[in-house]
Amino acid sequence: MWRRVVSLYPLLSPSKSSVLHRAKGGIASKEKTPFITFVLGGPGSGKGTQCAKIVETFGFTHLSAGDLLRKEISSNSENGAMILDTIKEGKIVPSEVTVKLIQKEIESSDNYKFLIDGFPRCEKNRIAFEQIIGKEPNIVLFFDCPEYEMVKRVLSRNEGRVDDNVDTIKKRLKVFSALNLPVIKHYTEKGKVCKINAVGTVDEVFEQVRQIFTELMV
Numbered sequence: 001m002w003r004r005v006v007s008l009y010p011l012l013s014p015s016k017s018s019v020l021h022r023a024k025g026g027i028a029s030k031e032k033t034p035f036i037t038f039v040l041g042g043p044g045s046g047k048g049t050q051c052a053k054i055v056e057t058f059g060f061t062h063l064s065a066g067d068l069l070r071k072e073i074s075s076n077s078e079n080g081a082m083i084l085d086t087i088k089e090g091k092i093v094p095s096e097v098t099v100k101l102i103q104k105e106i107e108s109s110d111n112y113k114f115l116i117d118g119f120p121r122c123e124k125n126r127i128a129f130e131q132i133i134g135k136e137p138n139i140v141l142f143f144d145c146p147e148y149e150m151v152k153r154v155l156s157r158n159e160g161r162v163d164d165n166v167d168t169i170k171k172r173l174k175v176f177s178a179l180n181l182p183v184i185k186h187y188t189e190k191g192k193v194c195k196i197n198a199v200g201t202v203d204e205v206f207e208q209v210r211q212i213f214t215e216l217m218v
């Protein structure tokens with residue numbers, strides 16, 4: 001059966017106010033450097049849904065790494081076939097490919113506040129981002145969701161995604177647990193993670209998110 005892995009993971013938890021206090025300095029320096037928010041959580045934890053609400057309420061630009069990769073597939077780019085095979089297997093696309101797509105979006109945007117959704121998914125992704133972009137995230141949101149709930153949400157999404165099937169979701173969950181949780185642990189130790197309980201209605205979850213961003217923007 002689906003195990004509950006995420007919440008049992010021994011995360012350090014610095015207080016939310018100390019995380020926000022540190023991040024605030026970054027958002028104050030408007031337009032000089034980008035303010036980077038990594039939005040992490042397992043497949044179906046609600047990252048994309050909550051990002052849409054943050055964009056609407058707080059004026060961030062939403063960069064979903066998965067959406068950027070799917071766009072590469074549909075535009076028949078040179079990496080399209082490789083990306084499609086990787087996504088079907090629930091594996092992680094080579095870091096440089098994803099970071100370059102994110103970099104292009106950041107550099108061509110007029111905004112300075114970014115939500116980077118579903119990235120970095122592994123330590124190699126994290127290191128590549130920090131080397132190529134030359135910056136760490138200001139803050140990391142982690143949507144903490146039990147596996148049974150993530151599976152239920154993904155399997156009822158019905159938007160025709162090639163990876164929304166029982167076989168691939170099992171692989172995606174394994175990759176999340178093995179490779180993405182260490183990234184969350186890394187940033188937790190650096191005092192950058194705000195953990196959000198992703199169970200509840202979309203609006204209930206957003207209440208927690210709203211509090212974080214309201215405090216950040218003050």
Ligand code: UP5
Binds near residue numbers: 042066069
């Ligand atoms: N829903 C949302 N919130 C809900 C709530 N509170 N209550 C009830 N239902 C809720 O939500 C999923 C579904 O649940 C939706 O139907 C929604 O209405 C409902 P969503 O907001 O889409 O969740 P999200 O966390 O965004 O789920 P997603 O499936 O997009 O997460 P993944 O991280 O798996 O997908 P992503 O697109 O980021 O990546 C896909 C693949 O691309 C990866 O597996 C990988 O192969 C590849 N990839 C890389 O290789 N590198 C990258 O950097 C990024 C992706």
Ligand code: MG
Binds near residue numbers: 047048064066118
């Ligand atoms: Mg998503």
